[in-house]
Amino acid sequence: MYHSPxxxxxxxxxxxxxxxxxxxMTLLAxxxxxxxxxxxxxxxxxxxxxxxxxxxxxxxxxxxxxTRRLSQATxxxxxxxxxxxTPTRYxxxxxxxxxxxxATVLLPAGTQTTTHGVFFQGPTGYVSNSVNSGLENxxxxxxxxxxxxxxxxxxxxxxxxxxxxxxxxxxxxLVEPAESLSVYRYTSGNPLFTGLDWFRDPxxxxxxxxxxxxxxxxxxxxxxxxxxxxxxxxDYNYDTSPDAxxxxxxxxxxxxxPILQVTMVAIDEASAGRxxxxxGTTAPDLVQASWFTxxxxxxxxxxxxxxxxxxxxxxxxxxxxxxxxxxxxxKWSRN
Numbered sequence: 001m002y003h004s005p006x007x008x009x010x011x012x013x014x015x016x017x018x019x020x021x022x023x024x025m026t027l028l029a030x031x032x033x034x035x036x037x038x039x040x041x042x043x044x045x046x047x048x049x050x051x052x053x054x055x056x057x058x059x060x061x062x063x064x065x066x067t068r069r070l071s072q073a074t075x076x077x078x079x080x081x082x083x084x085x086t087p088t089r090y091x092x093x094x095x096x097x098x099x100x101x102x103a104t105v106l107l108p109a110g111t112q113t114t115t116h117g118v119f120f121q122g123p124t125g126y127v128s129n130s131v132n133s134g135l136e137n138x139x140x141x142x143x144x145x146x147x148x149x150x151x152x153x154x155x156x157x158x159x160x161x162x163x164x165x166x167x168x169x170x171x172x173x174l175v176e177p178a179e180s181l182s183v184y185r186y187t188s189g190n191p192l193f194t195g196l197d198w199f200r201d202p203x204x205x206x207x208x209x210x211x212x213x214x215x216x217x218x219x220x221x222x223x224x225x226x227x228x229x230x231x232x233x234x235d236y237n238y239d240t241s242p243d244a245x246x247x248x249x250x251x252x253x254x255x256x257x258p259i260l261q262v263t264m265v266a267i268d269e270a271s272a273g274r275x276x277x278x279x280g281t282t283a284p285d286l287v288q289a290s291w292f293t294x295x296x297x298x299x300x301x302x303x304x305x306x307x308x309x310x311x312x313x314x315x316x317x318x319x320x321x322x323x324x325x326x327x328x329x330x331k332w333s334r335n
């Protein structure tokens with residue numbers, strides 16, 4: 001009997017049908033599209049996170065520099081008669097000054113500023129030329145404040161004029177050269193001097209001995225406190241200038257606060273750009289003038305909460321830095 005050869009069960013189908021190939025290609029295309037979308041989202045998230053990290057890194061470095069310099073504030077106090085003509089008691093004395101408070105009061109009229117400023121003397125040792133170099137413990141008048149304006153005075157000269165100016169809040173650091181120290185001009189001849197000229201003079205100089213420490217800083221709160229963390233000022237204002245009353249001595253007179261609670265609020269560049277597109281050359285109204293004027297814990301917490309709500313309402317990305325700074329030169333006494 002004749003038997004036909006056995007055929008392999010796979011011999012009837014030697015390949016894929018056209019329909020199967022098309023389905024496979026469609027599925028592969030969908031997988032590729034999904035993978036590309038995921039990769040794109042990851043890249044966007046990475047770029048955004050990296051941009052925010054870089055932006056707030058500048059703010060963090062500025063905050064660390066500010067707090068370190070504040071811890072070096074000094075008054076070089078000594079004891080002397082309260083009145084050289086008819087003395088009745090000894091008083092703390094100093095020709096140096098420390099002043100913290102509302103920036104609208106401390107800075108010249110017309111300055112677009114916000115929240116607080118602080119000015120003091122410390123052994124920075126900065127001089128403007130090499131002739132006076134080598135004396136690292138020389139005193140300088142230093143200060144920190146926020147100012148809003150364009151970048152015409154700080155942008156590199158190589159930038160073409162076609163690039164538009166940037167209007168931003170900026171944290172400035174004032175460091176008056178030691179050889180130009182102006183505080184003695186007022187206090188050594190007049191021990192009762194209580195003016196602001198000792199730091200307004202260098203602010204009015206040209207060129208101004210102040211540099212941008214960080215951009216997009218919208219709030220700086222300086223809160224003087226005692227060793228028990230209690231407020232030393234009801235309105236954040238702290239002034240070591242002497243009082244005209246020679247019989248008694250105010251607690252702030254010639255005495256540094258032992259602790260400064262420093263709080264700084266920074267926003268990112270993308271948010272600042274959107275605010276500029278809306279407000280132009282006018283400072284955006286992010287911090288109300290009534291905020292951070294009463295220095296008690298409940299009010300501070302409420303003001304900070306209101307500021308956060310305001311920034312969130314404006315869809316602004318922000319970060320808050322805060323620290324308690326101990327001033328090593330403070331010789332605190334309530335007597």
